[in-house]
Amino acid sequence: MAKIIDGTAIAKQMLDELKTQVEESGLSPKLAVILVGDDPASKIYMKSKEAACSHVGIRYEKYLLPQSTSQEELLNLIKELNETDVNAILLQVPLPRGIDEDAALETIDPIKDVDGFHPINMGKLLIGDETIAPCTPLGIIELLRRSNIEIFGKHVVVVGRSNTVGKPIAAMLLNRDATVTVCHSKTRNLAKMTREADILIAAIGKPRFITAEMVKEGAVVIDVGINNLGGAVVGDVDFEKVKEKASVITPVPGGVGPMTVASLMKNTLSLALAQSG
Numbered sequence: 001m002a003k004i005i006d007g008t009a010i011a012k013q014m015l016d017e018l019k020t021q022v023e024e025s026g027l028s029p030k031l032a033v034i035l036v037g038d039d040p041a042s043k044i045y046m047k048s049k050e051a052a053c054s055h056v057g058i059r060y061e062k063y064l065l066p067q068s069t070s071q072e073e074l075l076n077l078i079k080e081l082n083e084t085d086v087n088a089i090l091l092q093v094p095l096p097r098g099i100d101e102d103a104a105l106e107t108i109d110p111i112k113d114v115d116g117f118h119p120i121n122m123g124k125l126l127i128g129d130e131t132i133a134p135c136t137p138l139g140i141i142e143l144l145r146r147s148n149i150e151i152f153g154k155h156v157v158v159v160g161r162s163n164t165v166g167k168p169i170a171a172m173l174l175n176r177d178a179t180v181t182v183c184h185s186k187t188r189n190l191a192k193m194t195r196e197a198d199i200l201i202a203a204i205g206k207p208r209f210i211t212a213e214m215v216k217e218g219a220v221v222i223d224v225g226i227n228n229l230g231g232a233v234v235g236d237v238d239f240e241k242v243k244e245k246a247s248v249i250t251p252v253p254g255g256v257g258p259m260t261v262a263s264l265m266k267n268t269l270s271l272a273l274a275q276s277g
């Protein structure tokens with residue numbers, strides 16, 4: 001049976017370290033979070049971000065904009081925040097229909113882009129400069145590092161190619177000398193690909209999609225998915241069956257999710273430090 005990684009405990013350890021680093025920095029970093037509309041999942045994530053800020057000593061400002069907000073109003077708010085003492089700006093996605101997500105993300109000043117989604121920061125990531133890496137991929141890398149799982153030389157199969165998870169985690173793994181295969185909805189014979197993985201990362205958004213038959217004996221399985229299944233939160237991996245075959249596995253909840261929040265805190269401090277010179 002697999003070792004189950006306790007993402008909540010590792011994230012707590014990371015938050016404790018960041019608290020000390022914030023104290024030692026002499027800075028008072030400030031994070032602004034913008035939510036447009038009332039996506040219930042985004043509201044829950046905002047609460048956990050606020051709690052993490054208060055633990056670490058990061059000032060937190062939230063901007064709750066109505067569903068009816070126009071693109072111009074949102075862009076104006078971002079432009080205003082670019083000019084204030086806010087160190088880090090986070091725009092909760094998804095945005096309501098009618099707002100161009102790319103235009104909004106590109107309006108964030110790259111030096112305040114805490115999610116690392118600005119094309120400049122994504123481009124830097126691709127050429128090996130990870131000054132600001134997207135929070136979920138960064139959380140996965142930290143989770144592997146702190147669990148003593150080597151990436152170097154391993155064959156990692158990533159299922160999912162989103163700009164937020166799949167593509168940036170693939171780039172970060174390449175930066176660490178893994179051999180990376182990226183799969184998606186048009187991949188032929190997916191199970192053949194996933195069975196090749198020393199480390200399998202599932203970022204699909206389909207409950208329990210990765211079955212035991214798709215996993216090599218002894219593989220490390222990282223489940224990024226957060227899905228609502230009949231009121232329960234489940235991952236993209238059929239945890240109960242796959243844990244019998246994997247050597248290490250992350251649970252949902254309590255795996256990658258808390259690491260994403262801890263990485264957001266890490267990025268906020270990094271931006272504050274970079275801006276202070």
Ligand code: NAP
Binds near residue numbers: 187
């Ligand atoms: P997304 O933008 O919807 O991307 C999903 C990816 O999965 C796409 O690349 C898609 O392929 C691929 N896919 C869909 N069906 C597939 C299939 N049958 N076979 C192979 N690949 C398939 O989702 P996302 O934003 O990356 O998020 C993925 C999951 O992670 C979601 O459950 C989300 O809630 C969760 N998430 C968790 C965290 C966290 O902190 N734990 C953070 C972010 C996201 P195509 O590109 O071909 O469509």
